[in-house]
Amino acid sequence: GAGVSQSPSNKVTEKGKDVELRCDPISGHTALYWYRQSLGQGLEFLIYFQGNSAPDKSGLPSDRFSAERTGGSVSTLTIQRTQQEDSAVYLCASSLEGADSYEQYFGPGTRLTVT
Amino acid sequence: TQLLEQSPQFLSIQEGENLTVYCNSSSVFSSLQWYRQEPGEGPVLLVTVVTGGEVKKLKRLTFQFGDARKDSSLHITAAQPGDTGLYLCAGAKGYSTLTFGKGTMLLVSP
Numbered sequence: 001g002a003g004v005s006q007s008p009s010n011k012v013t014e015k016g017k018d019v020e021l022r023c024d025p026i027s028g029h030t031a032l033y034w035y036r037q038s039l040g041q042g043l044e045f046l047i048y049f050q051g052n053s054a055p056d057k058s059g060l061p062s063d064r065f066s067a068e069r070t071g072g073s074v075s076t077l078t079i080q081r082t083q084q085e086d087s088a089v090y091l092c093a094s095s096l097e098g099a100d101s102y103e104q105y106f107g108p109g110t111r112l113t114v115t
Numbered sequence: 116t117q118l119l120e121q122s123p124q125f126l127s128i129q130e131g132e133n134l135t136v137y138c139n140s141s142s143v144f145s146s147l148q149w150y151r152q153e154p155g156e157g158p159v160l161l162v163t164v165v166t167g168g169e170v171k172k173l174k175r176l177t178f179q180f181g182d183a184r185k186d187s188s189l190h191i192t193a194a195q196p197g198d199t200g201l202y203l204c205a206g207a208k209g210y211s212t213l214t215f216g217k218g219t220m221l222l223v224s225p
Binding site: 040 | 158160163205216217
């Protein structure tokens, strides 16, 4: 079946502009995660959606970052007034609720460059 | 503070050599996962270890979870160029998000 897809694959934007990144999880997966991966920094957790529960936003670095998940499926990560330090690869992952040890399946990521 | 420390950060070896990479923490995890990530792609799950002292083998890869569930190792026998990639460990604490290490970048040359 189809894996996790993300769009766009690459995004170049000017400092101060807003951007939206999209994630389509694996069908039937109720949990969805956003991570940020910067060079040499590993994966940084941003936000987690699980079913109809309130999202865990504890990893969002500032109030310029927000995310929505509509209909329990597609998710959009929005970064307002982008800064150069926002440049990174943004990864989305999904998992099946109740899966052993919370195995996550990742999309290919969106590479964001803020000039 | 990095909860999961991976070492070494970089490893460049010749095809056929053996290697071990480490994932260490002062925290106890309910499970630990290993992922491999290739350039331009997302991480792909290799294995999950749950029980302290557990050893899992995946072809030439051997994964071990420490007895105290605070650390793990990945041993690759007779490395191949196809093993090249970023190896990430990630720890879980109950029903919560994963904590990732910074990864070990492995380059296997023919």
